[in-house]
Amino acid sequence: xxxxxxxxxxxxxxxxxxxxxxxxxxxxxxxxxxxxxxxxxxxxxxxxxxxxxxxxxxxxxxxxxxxxxxxxxxxxxxxxxxxxxxxxxxxxxxxxxxxxxxxxxxxxxxxxxxxxxxxxxxxxxxxxxxxxxxxxxxxxxxxxxxxxxxxxxxxxxxxxxxxxxxxxxxxxxxxxxxxxxxxxxxxxxxxxxxxxxxxxxxxxxxxxxxxxxxxxxxxxxxxxxxxxxxxxxxxxxxxxxxxxxxxxxxxxxxxxxxxxxxxxxxxxxxxxxxxxxxxxxxxxxxxxxxxxxxxxxxxxxxxxxxxxxxxxxxxxxxxxxxxxxxxxxxxxxxxxxxxx
Numbered sequence: 580x581x582x583x584x585x586x587x588x589x590x591x592x593x594x595x596x597x598x599x600x601x602x603x604x605x606x607x608x609x610x611x612x613x614x615x616x617x618x619x620x621x622x623x624x625x626x627x628x629x630x631x632x633x634x635x636x637x638x639x640x641x642x643x644x645x646x647x648x649x650x651x652x653x654x655x656x657x658x659x660x661x662x663x664x665x666x667x668x669x670x671x672x673x674x675x676x677x678x679x680x681x682x683x684x685x686x687x688x689x690x691x692x693x694x695x696x697x698x699x700x701x702x703x704x705x706x707x708x709x710x711x712x713x714x715x716x717x718x719x720x721x722x723x724x725x726x727x728x729x730x731x732x733x734x735x736x737x738x739x740x741x742x743x744x745x746x747x748x749x750x751x752x753x754x755x756x757x758x759x760x761x762x763x764x765x766x767x768x769x770x771x772x773x774x775x776x777x778x779x780x781x782x783x784x785x786x787x788x789x790x791x792x793x794x795x796x797x798x799x800x801x802x803x804x805x806x807x808x809x810x811x812x813x814x815x816x817x818x819x820x821x822x823x824x825x826x827x828x829x830x831x832x833x834x835x836x837x838x839x840x841x842x843x844x845x846x847x848x849x850x851x852x853x854x855x856x857x858x859x860x861x862x863x864x865x866x867x868x869x870x871x872x873x874x875x876x877x878x879x880x881x882x883x884x885x886x887x888x889x890x891x892x893x894x895x896x897x898x899x900x901x902x903x904x905x906x907x908x909x910x911x912x913x914x915x916x917x918x919x
Contacts (some may be wrong), residue, residue, distance in 0.1 A: 624916045629703050633662035667693040701734055708740050735765035769797040787811045802832050818845050839863040840873050853880045871900040875907050887919035
């Protein structure tokens with residue numbers, strides 16, 4: 580029996596580090612320091628005129644951190660903390676800096692200090708939960724998640740993190756429950772919908788489609804959600820919807836080789852439309868000349884349509900890209916057996 584490479588699937592990776600970054604961005608929007616300027620140069624002039632205003636140093640530290648300038652951000656924040664050691668927001672930002680430079684224990688100490696200064700604040704508790712999740716210290720993470728929910732039972736991010744904690748510890752049922760609660764509390768919670776969809780995808784459940792659609796309502800036309808939606812349609816034999824979604828991806832993101840490859844796979848295996856399949860595989864190869872699955876499948880089409888010399892060229896090319904690629908070896912053996 581002739582075998583084909585499977586459609587290309589994407590494995591969802593739990594993006595806790597991205598969540599950490601999102602928390603920093605959210606904090607930048609919600610913190611109490613007035614947005615006096617988004618220009619470091621203007622802020623520097625303001626500091627020169629009023630060097631006693633710690634908020635100016637903190638604001639410049641945040642701007643420098645956004646630009647990836649960690650050292651000047653750390654210096655400014657140190658000045659700010661020296662001037663006002665009782666502002667919890669400063670310790671949250673300090674924890675973010677320590678996180679970026681890999682000093683996890685200093686990071687945790689800073690978040691704990693922020694929580695101590697403002698016991699009713701949810702943000703430092705969530706920061707602690709995130710960091711412990713990254714460190715895979717799940718018991719401590721859950722402790723801070725539950726503390727957050729004790730302050731605010733409708734905190735969507737706490738439920739999201741709890742869902743991730745349950746998923747990481749193998750409790751899929753409760754992972755789904757908490758991720759769904761997060762999505763119900765916040766209809767714009769893109770990552771909660773994506774992680775829920777990812778779990779259903781791993782379970783082979785078509786409910787994944789609904790959650791990828793919800794993610795696309797939160798962030799319309801986002802590439803990853805579109806691709807996973809298309810793959811879910813394909814996995815559930817809804818080929819028309821899959822093809823139309825792949826087409827949309829390739830219109831919006833013409834460098835997405837997976838969408839072209841999976842389009843070719845549908846046309847080749849499911850619809851037996853070899854011309855459309857060839858075009859899609861060629862597109863994928865044009866994007867990535869080392870795309871061995873697409874190179875092989877192009878050869879498979881040539882073999883199917885009787886272009887044996889071209890098929891042999893493709894199979895040999897696949898072997899050049901990946902030594903001992905088994906499907907290419909099988910293809911060459913078939914051609915040899917036929918005397919082609």
